[in-house]
Amino acid sequence: MSQHVRNGWYLGAWSHEIGRTLKQRWITDMPVCFYRLPDQTVTAVEDRCPHRKYPLSLGHLDDEGTLQCDYHGYRFDGRGACVGVAEQTDRPKAALRRFPLVERDGAIWIWPGDPELADESLLPDTSWLNDPGWTHVHGVVPLKARHLLLLENLLDLTHETFLHPTSIGNAAVAATPIDVTVDGDRVGFSRRMTGIEAPPFYEKSCGLTSPVDRWQDGEFHPPGVFILHIRVAATGTEEPEGFHMRVLYGMTPARGNETHDFYALGRDYLIDDEELTTFQHEQQLAVMQEDVDALEAQELMYATDPGGTAESSIKSDLAALRGRRSLMKMLAREQHGQPGQQGDRTARPTESV
Numbered sequence: 001m002s003q004h005v006r007n008g009w010y011l012g013a014w015s016h017e018i019g020r021t022l023k024q025r026w027i028t029d030m031p032v033c034f035y036r037l038p039d040q041t042v043t044a045v046e047d048r049c050p051h052r053k054y055p056l057s058l059g060h061l062d063d064e065g066t067l068q069c070d071y072h073g074y075r076f077d078g079r080g081a082c083v084g085v086a087e088q089t090d091r092p093k094a095a096l097r098r099f100p101l102v103e104r105d106g107a108i109w110i111w112p113g114d115p116e117l118a119d120e121s122l123l124p125d126t127s128w129l130n131d132p133g134w135t136h137v138h139g140v141v142p143l144k145a146r147h148l149l150l151l152e153n154l155l156d157l158t159h160e161t162f163l164h165p166t167s168i169g170n171a172a173v174a175a176t177p178i179d180v181t182v183d184g185d186r187v188g189f190s191r192r193m194t195g196i197e198a199p200p201f202y203e204k205s206c207g208l209t210s211p212v213d214r215w216q217d218g219e220f221h222p223p224g225v226f227i228l229h230i231r232v233a234a235t236g237t238e239e240p241e242g243f244h245m246r247v248l249y250g251m252t253p254a255r256g257n258e259t260h261d262f263y264a265l266g267r268d269y270l271i272d273d274e275e276l277t278t279f280q281h282e283q284q285l286a287v288m289q290e291d292v293d294a295l296e297a298q299e300l301m302y303a304t305d306p307g308g309t310a311e312s313s314i315k316s317d318l319a320a321l322r323g324r325r326s327l328m329k330m331l332a333r334e335q336h337g338q339p340g341q342q343g344d345r346t347a348r349p350t351e352s353v
C-alpha cells in the first residue's frame, strides 16, 4: 500500500522537459514513462513492460508514436494497447496503464490514482505562469527527503529567519504571527509584516530601502501544490501598489523518501529585466539548496527514529500541522476506498483556526 496520496494532481513535469524522447520519472513510488505523440499530446504510462517488466523508457518511440520495449520487442500504440511483437504474428494480450494528464500553463499534471476520480477542476489556478503581464523562472530540484517534510517547510515560513538570513529572512518573519484558514482539505495562511527591515532579496528585487511592508499568503492545495503570494511595498503604501511575486512549489513524492521539488518564481513588474530575472533565479536556487540541505538532514533524523520521540510544537506550526492532518485524512480516506478528498471542500464551511 502506498504511503502517498494518489488520488490527487501532482506536477509530473514541466512542458519543456517532455518531447519525443522517453523520460522516466518516479511518482508516488511508481515508475512513469512520459513522452509526446506525433500530435504533441503528452502521454504517461507505467514504466514497466507487461511482458517482463523491463523499463519502457529504455525502449524506442518511432515517428508514428509507437513505443517499443527494447528487451523482447513488444510494441504499444498511443493508447497503450499492445499492437504486436516481432516473434509471432498473433498479438499478445497486454496493455499499458496510462495516467490521466493535464497540460496547462507550461506544466504537466499527473493523477497517479484512480482515473475515474481525476477531476480537472481540482487543479490550482496557474494562469499567471502563462500571463503576458508576468515573467517567471522554473525548474525542478531533487530532494532526498519525504514529501511531508517539504510541505511543513513551506507551511511554516518562520524558518526563513534562521535558515535564510542572508536572502529572504530576517527577525521580522519569526516575530510576526500567522492567520490560518482551513477550507476542506486545503490550508492557507497569511502573515502581515509592517514597517520592517527589507531582507536582501527584496531590497535588490524591488529596489526598496527599509522600512517596508511585506505580505505572505500561502495556499496548500493537497496533496502536492503550494503557492505563495508575496507583496512588498514601501511602508505606508497601499497594498495594490506593492511589488507582486508568486512562488509555486510542486511537491511530488518520487520513490521511497525522495521528492521532486518543482518550483516556479514569478513577478509582475520589470518583466523584461533579464538581469533581475537571473538574480532572482540564482537566489531561488540558493534558497532552495539551503532548504534541501536542511530537509535531508531532518530526513535522516526521522528515518532513524521510527518509533518517534515526541515532537514539541508551537503556535507558528499551526498551518504545517493542519497541512499534515489534511494529508493524513486524505490518505486514510483513500485507503478505506472512500472517494472525494479535495472535492469535499465545497461541502464544508471555511474554518478559521
Ligand code: FES
Residues within 6 Å of the ligand: 049, 050, 051, 052, 053, 054, 069, 070, 071, 072, 073, 074
Ligand atoms: S520485457 Fe518488454 S518485451 Fe520483454
Ligand SMILES: [Fe+2]
Residues within 6 Å of the ligand: 153, 159, 160, 163, 164, 287, 291
Ligand atoms: Fe526555506
